[in-house]
Amino acid sequence: MGNDTGFLEFKKESPPLRPVEERVLDYQEYDTFFSDKDLQQQAARCMDCGVPFCHMGCPLGNMIPDWNDLVYQGHWKEALASLHSTNNFPEFTGRICPAPCEDSCVLTEHYTLDSEEKLRKVNAVTIEEIEKHISERGWTEGWIKAQPPSELTDKRVAIIGSGPAGLAAAQQLRRSGHTVTVFEKDDRIGGLLVYGIPDFKLEKRVVSRRVEQLRQEGVDFRTGVNVGIDLSVKELQKSFDAVLLAIGAQNARKLTAEGHDLNGVHYAMDFLPQCNRDVAGDFIPEEEKIDSGNKLVIILGGGFTAADCLGNINRQGAKTNVRQFELVNMEPRPTPVHEEANPDCRANILTEAIIDDGEGNVKALQGVNVEWERKNGRMTMKRLEGSEFTVSADIVLLAMGFLGPTVEGLLEGLEVELSVIGTENSRTPALVKKMLRNAQPVYSIRSDDNFMTSREGVFVAGDANRGASLVVWAIWEGREAARCIDEYLMGNSVLPSTPQAEVLV
Numbered sequence: 001m002g003n004d005t006g007f008l009e010f011k012k013e014s015p016p017l018r019p020v021e022e023r024v025l026d027y028q029e030y031d032t033f034f035s036d037k038d039l040q041q042q043a044a045r046c047m048d049c050g051v052p053f054c055h056m057g058c059p060l061g062n063m064i065p066d067w068n069d070l071v072y073q074g075h076w077k078e079a080l081a082s083l084h085s086t087n088n089f090p091e092f093t094g095r096i097c098p099a100p101c102e103d104s105c106v107l108t109e110h111y112t113l114d115s116e117e118k119l120r121k122v123n124a125v126t127i128e129e130i131e132k133h134i135s136e137r138g139w140t141e142g143w144i145k146a147q148p149p150s151e152l153t154d155k156r157v158a159i160i161g162s163g164p165a166g167l168a169a170a171q172q173l174r175r176s177g178h179t180v181t182v183f184e185k186d187d188r189i190g191g192l193l194v195y196g197i198p199d200f201k202l203e204k205r206v207v208s209r210r211v212e213q214l215r216q217e218g219v220d221f222r223t224g225v226n227v228g229i230d231l232s233v234k235e236l237q238k239s240f241d242a243v244l245l246a247i248g249a250q251n252a253r254k255l256t257a258e259g260h261d262l263n264g265v266h267y268a269m270d271f272l273p274q275c276n277r278d279v280a281g282d283f284i285p286e287e288e289k290i291d292s293g294n295k296l297v298i299i300l301g302g303g304f305t306a307a308d309c310l311g312n313i314n315r316q317g318a319k320t321n322v323r324q325f326e327l328v329n330m331e332p333r334p335t336p337v338h339e340e341a342n343p344d345c346r347a348n349i350l351t352e353a354i355i356d357d358g359e360g361n362v363k364a365l366q367g368v369n370v371e372w373e374r375k376n377g378r379m380t381m382k383r384l385e386g387s388e389f390t391v392s393a394d395i396v397l398l399a400m401g402f403l404g405p406t407v408e409g410l411l412e413g414l415e416v417e418l419s420v421i422g423t424e425n426s427r428t429p430a431l432v433k434k435m436l437r438n439a440q441p442v443y444s445i446r447s448d449d450n451f452m453t454s455r456e457g458v459f460v461a462g463d464a465n466r467g468a469s470l471v472v473w474a475i476w477e478g479r480e481a482a483r484c485i486d487e488y489l490m491g492n493s494v495l496p497s498t499p500q501a502e503v504l505v
């Protein structure tokens with residue numbers, strides 16, 4: 001390690017976010033970049049602790065101390081090669097990963113005496129920032145180029161879904177020489193990277209340049225094809241030697257309270273894709289527009305999706321007192337968009353009804369405070385009598401999480417088994433569809449240790465396999481599933497594998 005005492009000399013710093021007044025006027029990324037010199041100083045804080053828990057905390061097994069040192073020494077190209085050896089898309093994770101690696105950094109366990117002889121906690125290395133900077137340097141220097149395979153096999157693989165899991169698998173399989181076709185039902189490639197995550201977190205040019213690299217490597221992209229409907233399952237299985245389901249888990253949890261179907265109640269995944277289309281310059285018919293400008297908005301939910309709704313609302317100019325209610329005992333996770341609007345965020349709120357203005361539109365939300373207790377190992381909710389309240393609203397956005405992949409069409413056609421989380425038994429898509437009508441079980445596609453579903457030659461990766469999760473996990477799943485598919489087709493594989501990290505994200 002080049003600088004043994006860097007962590008004592010320099011504090012953890014991140015480049016400032018763009019000022020709130022400026023960034024709410026546009027949809028460009030709110031992050032800024034360090035100069036190379038400032039970044040190298042941050043990289044110098046890595047203390048070569050010997051047991052790099054950061055590397056183990058990263059789902060991809062990124063070799064963080066190695067690239068920290070390479071950056072400190074100014075060997076940027078080598079740092080990029082190290083980063084790419086475990087992560088196909090560091091420019092995505094470097095921007096939007098919640099960075100469990102930083103929580104695992106050994107520096108977080110250390111204290112030092114400051115100039116006033118007071119104990120000061122030593123913060124983690126700013127790993128995510130370094131990752132983003134290395135990958136951007138790679139793009140601006142022209143080091144990131146297409147790597148088409150030198151030899152082709154005679155095997156054909158269909159990948160259904162073009163989110164991070166599908167893209168990572170496509171790149172790995174193509175570089176192994178297979179003929180890879182990615183089918184996407186939307187009109188753009190990228191899954192939630194393009195139609196969920198807003199531009200202010202991840203500008204879409206960052207996704208398209210990577211898609212272009214895959215295209216140049218020989219990956220065939222077919223958009224506007226809803227497999228199972230536009231292309232039959234029979235046709236699919238006849239034309240390909242292996243199939244990967246990377247279809248995500250975008251079936252949203254429903255609001256069942258009275259008034260859930262009033263005008264003005266929208267699912268986040270109706271709102272967010274529309275916002276991204278608007279930013280991309282697509283035409284949105286007036287009657288379909290969800291416009292929060294000058295409206296009273298309430299967001300139900302406390303995760304990424306809810307925060308992304310808030311960021312868009314801030315940019316559309318909603319009335320100031322945006323509210324965000326979360327049912328469970330957890331304050332909505334603070335993000336940079338919260339400092340833009342200072343919303344009224346509350347945990348332990350149950351929505352009991354959405355109230356009608358008499359003409360079928362939302363007028364208000366009726367809620368009540370709840371308490372959570374553990375009974376017989378299960379959390380149970382108790383309504384707090386007397387705490388009922390009503391707040392005015394024009395728009396209610398539902399960002400209450402996701403249940404699993406869409407069952408209709410493809411999964412029904414393939415008849416792959418599903419697993420309902422919390423039960424031992426596998427279920428057929430027909431049975432899960434029936435259950436969804438009454439209860440709202442969380443489910444995924446059942447797979448074995450080799451990512452194969454209950455149907456021979458059909459594999460699964462990403463959110464469809466592990467439930468709604470993170471981009472870093474989707475990339476890991478795509479890479480691992482690609483290796484298993486390669487092995488299934490060829491009998492062995494030289495593609496790398498990273499053991500599953502023991503982090504609960």
Ligand SMILES: Cc1cc2nc3c(=O)[nH]c(=O)nc-3n(C[C@H](O)[C@H](O)[C@H](O)COP(=O)(O)OP(=O)(O)OC[C@H]3O[C@@H](n4cnc5c(N)ncnc54)[C@H](O)[C@@H]3O)c2cc1C
Pocket residue numbers: 096097098160161162163164165166183184185186190191192193196197201225226227228246247248249250272304305308406409410461462463464468469470471472474
């Ligand atoms: C609003 C939002 C914000 C998020 N923000 C973050 C974040 O900041 N950081 C983070 O790490 N994670 C974030 N996540 C989670 C992350 O986006 C997902 O975990 C990740 O995208 C999952 O990747 P995937 O490839 O499995 O699926 P997806 O990205 O969901 O892609 C699946 C694709 O399959 C396509 N598809 C489905 N069925 C078919 C079919 N039958 N035929 C053809 N195509 C089909 C879909 O159209 C979609 O494009 C966010 C999620 C949401 C919803």
Ligand code: SF4
Pocket residue numbers: 057058059060061062064093094097098099100101102127128131472
């Ligand atoms: S991918 Fe996420 S966890 Fe891994 S090094 Fe990057 S920021 Fe950390």
